Amino acid sequence: MIKVVFFASLREQLSCSELSLPQESITNIEQLKQKLIADNPQWQSDLESGTLLYAINQTMVDEQHTVISGDEVAIFPPVTGG
């Protein structure tokens, strides 16, 4: 299973803070997003926003990064702390 967490404006747009899905054919974050969109077509425009950032196991990575079963994948908008 892959755990997926969402934060901030994206979490509100999707009305979802976390979910789990089986790895199946998912090998990277881009494919993970396509699977999420296939399961939830209403998420398409929010998940295809070009500005989203990704982290795997709490380290920032790019969209092509490999995802394996047991990973925690975070998807969030650009950060605005400080």
Next chain:
Amino acid sequence: MRNSIKVRVQTEDFCIADEIDALEKDNNQDGATVTFCGRVRQKNLGEEVSSLFLEHYPGMTEKAINEIIVQAKAQWDINRITVIHRVGELTVGEQIVFVGVTSPHRIDAYAANEFIMDFLKVKAPFWKKELTEQGEKWLDAKESDENKAAEWDS
């Protein structure tokens, strides 16, 4: 302790004087202490702000800040580093963030402090939601912050 790194993410306020004391106590190797404190300002992009809500990604936040500190220590001669970032609801004038750095000399302390703030702005998973008279809205990231952090690579 000769070197110490303190990273805290908390809802409570902090006392700058206490933090400076902790950086300087029994620390006679360092002649320079540089601190930065960020607070909630009243106007942002022309709108009156009544409060902010700060969300973060527990676990990753501390990890991201520690990674930034490791990078700073690799580049400058700095010994004690404190980073405190508040989360939750904050009203105008309240302190949000504190970065304190000590070094034998000022140049390293100034540079490392600025570096840590610049990267905290673009790498640490915090998000601000602004509450104004017009309602609430998530702040957009600023390109100027990305550009400022990118300058350290050039």
